[in-house]
Amino acid sequence: MSRIAELAKKYPTLHKDVIVKWEMMVNGMRDSRDLDKVSVWRPASHGSYLSYDEDFTMARLKAETPWRVREDAVLLPDRLWMKTGLGFLLHRKERSPYVIREVSEGRFGIYEGGEELVYDGLYATPRKQRTAAEGVTSKGTPVQDLVELNRRCYRVVPVRFCEYFRAGEECKFCNFNHTQEDARSIGLNRPVTIAPDETAEAFKIYGSEVKLLEGFLESGGFKKSDTEASVNCRFVEQLSSALPYETHMKLVAEAMPRKELLRLRDAGLLGVRFQMEVFDERLFSVVNPGKAKHMSREEWLEAFQNAVEIFGVGNVAAKFVGGVTLQGPDGYSTWQEARDSHMEGDRWMISHGVFPSMQALRWAPGSPFSKDIANRQKFPPTEFFLDLAVAHHETMKEYGLYEKLNKFLYCGFCCVTNPYAGEVGMIETAGDIGKWMSDVVPYEQNWIAQFLDSLKSPAEKGK
Ligand code: SF4
Structure with missing residues (x-):
């Protein structure tokens, strides 16, 4: 079999x-x-x-x-x-x-x-591939260097480095700064920061070609929340005013104090996802030393609750890395223990109106955990994630969070390919992702619905 x-x-x-x-x-x-x-x-x-x-x-x-x-x-x-x-x-x-x-x-x-x-x-669903000559800003920068477009969804990375690496406090599974050096080693240029006004220009170019539906800003870790909020506020303000319509703009970041969340909301942000990575009380600071210095675990949990109050239930998400608590000498010795601890985190989040997502653990070359070959033996099996998918789904139903979810928080157009995002409920409720998004996105903008229709036989289409 x-x-x-x-x-x-x-x-x-x-x-x-x-x-x-x-x-x-x-x-x-x-x-x-x-x-x-x-x-x-x-x-x-x-x-x-x-x-x-x-x-x-x-x-x-x-x-x-x-x-x-x-x-x-x-x-x-x-x-x-x-x-x-x-x-x-x-x-x-x-x-x-x-x-x-x-x-x-x-x-x-x-x-x-x-x-x-x-x-x-x-x-395969081929996407239109741009060349640099196809779209550049007035300063000559290719628009795709400033805004990553995934059909109708976008991602902007204002700062492409993480402050935690300098002090050796990076998250133990992460190689974010190493990808800079890695790219440079073969002569690829990856600017560390980008300007908000030029990014807004690129955003405007894309936004006039297609109706942008949702997207997010994401950077490396910051030591100080006020710097992180200030950088992102500038981008949120400029991007929001670049288009004549609203896109569902979110921020993927570290937890931050209430006053910074209010600043971001006032600048035009509609939701946040805090990258907590690990819920486990014992391992939170072991796996994420920089994040734990940035704010204590208790403060992270408080920030989630503040965010729900400020942005509303359904507009706040968390991200955990599935199975990372198995890694290193302090990690759990069985995947079942790591799974149970992860489930506890999911349950806490859902019961507080926060949508938890999950990234599968990867062997990221250059990350602290990748240096110890023994960690390769400690990857969780697929069962780890499927057990969590079942438990997550049951908890989502128990707290009625599917109904309250802003579908653009994890939109079905690109996020369903990435971390676990409630796909069990999406399919159970709607049958497919195109239909799941159909009440918030008209058919002509719903590329998944169109694509799924294109796969149907003439007989199926006639039904
Ligand atoms: S995951 Fe951690 S180390 Fe990596 S960029 Fe984010 S905050 Fe920095």
């Missing part, structure tokens, strides 16, 4: 797409030329190399696969989607049991052990 079939048997209440998504997020796939068919040229400025792990570096990418590197960008695996509209970011892992191959044009299959086809319902 294939591993996916085995998981489907173990979790009969979960839709198979949820299982496939998490199996791919956890175990990834080995490299193959077919991955290039689902890859996009990412400008160096985006700087996230989450599509790779193990001991991967840009120098290695260039040496082993030179066709994937050009002067201003690297070709990185993108996303594949399934018929429920759920998707996942392709994640290359050298020791994965899987290979992805194209089975017919635009349709891909997962091969276990490289031979056995175990799932063939994956679809």
Whole structure:
């Protein structure tokens, strides 16, 4: 029996797409030329190399696969989607049991052990790829260097470094600053900061081409909350006034005091996600030394409650890294203990009106945890995430949080490919992600609904 079939048997209440998504997020796939068919040229400025792990570096990418590197960008695996509209970011892992191959044009299959086809319902949805010449600001900066556009969703990274690294207090799973050095090692330029006025100009260019629906600002960690709030306020103000319509703009950041949250709301921000990473009382400061100095764990929890009061239930999220509490000498010794502790965090968040999301733990080259080879043995299995998906869903229903959720907090258009975002409830309620978003987004802007319709046979369309 294939591993996916085995998981489907173990979790009969979960839709198979949820299982496939998490199996791919956890175990990834080995490299193959077919991955290039689902890859996009990412400008160096985006700087996230989450599509790779193990001991991967840009120098290695260039040496082993030179066709994937050009002067201003690297070709990185993108996303594949399934018929429920759920998707996942392709994640290359050298020791994965899987290979992805194209089975017919635009349709891909997962091969276990490289031979056995175990799932063939994956679809590529090509996006329009820009070249630098296609859109530049008045200062000549390519708009895509300032605003990362994912169809109708956007991401802006005002400050591309994290202050915690300097003192060796970075989160132990993170390699954010190393990706700067990594990019520079092959001559890719990734500016550390960007100007709010030029970013607003880029935002305006994109926003006049397509109706931007939602997006977020995200930077590295700041030692001082008032600096973090000031930087972000400037961006929120300028971006909000660049367009004649409102986008659902959120901030992904450290917890911050009430007065800074009020400043941000007054500047035009509609929601926040605090990157707490670890809920566990014992391990919060072990895994996140910089964040724990920034504010104590009690203050983080207080900040969530303030944020719910200020932005409203359904507009505040938390992020945890699934399984990170297993890493290092102080970590839990079994994945079940780590799972239970994670569930406690989910429950606290949901009961306080906060939507918890989860990122699968990655082996980020250059991060403190990646230096100890023993940590490689301590990755949680897919069951860790599926157990959490079931428990999360039950708790969301118990507290009625699905109904109160602002659907743009974790919109179905790009976020469903990333951290766990309530996908179990989305599919149970609506059947697919296109339908889940249909009451807040008209069909002509709902690219997932259009894409899913394009997969239907003429007979299915007639129904
Ligand atoms: S705050 Fe932590 S997760 Fe965020 S960039 Fe800094 S080290 Fe990385």
